[in-house]
Amino acid sequence: MTRIHIAADHGGYQLGRALEQRAGAAGFDVVWHGADALDPGDDYPVFAIRVGAAMVADQDAGIDAFGVLVVDEAVAGVVAANKVNGARAVTTTSPRAAMSARAVVDANVLVVEGIAFEESAWLSVHAFVTSPMEQTVERGRQILQIEEYENAGTIEGWAVQLEPDQIHRSYE
Numbered sequence: 001m002t003r004i005h006i007a008a009d010h011g012g013y014q015l016g017r018a019l020e021q022r023a024g025a026a027g028f029d030v031v032w033h034g035a036d037a038l039d040p041g042d043d044y045p046v047f048a049i050r051v052g053a054a055m056v057a058d059q060d061a062g063i064d065a066f067g068v069l070v071v072d073e074a075v076a077g078v079v080a081a082n083k084v085n086g087a088r089a090v091t092t093t094s095p096r097a098a099m100s101a102r103a104v105v106d107a108n109v110l111v112v113e114g115i116a117f118e119e120s121a122w123l124s125v126h127a128f129v130t131s132p133m134e135q136t137v138e139r140g141r142q143i144l145q146i147e148e149y150e151n152a153g154t155i156e157g158w159a160v161q162l163e164p165d166q167i168h169r170s171y172e
């Protein structure tokens with residue numbers, strides 16, 4: 001069962017809770033990472049890091065998991081969540097864009113604007129967590145390049161030297 005780690009600050013609390021309910025009702029394994037209650041003084045970075053870190057820990061353990069963050073200004077949440085090693089956080093304006101982010105970069109955190117309509121936000125979240133990555137050598141190689149820089153601080157493109165079947169194995 002796919003797990004969804006979800007959190008929201010005060011800018012997305014109401015929608016975050018609604019999405020938590022929707023995801024649970026749809027049969028996903030949902031883990032809420034706060035806020036525990038609407039707190040107008042809370043800050044979004046802690047929630048971004050929590051969902052990113054929980055998602056990466058699960059993925060590293062072989063669990064099918066995603067992160068969902070709901071804040072007022074989604075782009076700020078994207079910046080914070082992408083500080084987690086292994087997180088590829090995006091925001092979206094439509095289910096189609098959410099699917100595209102999954103396909104192109106195997107995005108694993110979706111940041112939703114708190115002002116979004118519940119129905120359209122849920123359609124984007126659902127599209128995100130049910131859409132596959134594009135299984136091509138190019139996409140795998142590009143993600144390996146991002147990970148090379150993230151982990152080694154180099155962008156030498158060592159993955160480009162690999163044979164296609166090696167890239168596939170490395171990325172799995």
Ligand SMILES: O=C(CO)[C@H](O)[C@H](O)COP(=O)(O)O
Nearest residue numbers: 011044071072073074076077
């Ligand atoms: O948008 C956000 C971050 O991405 C937060 O939700 C933001 O901090 C909300 O702040 P404010 O209550 O001042 O609008």
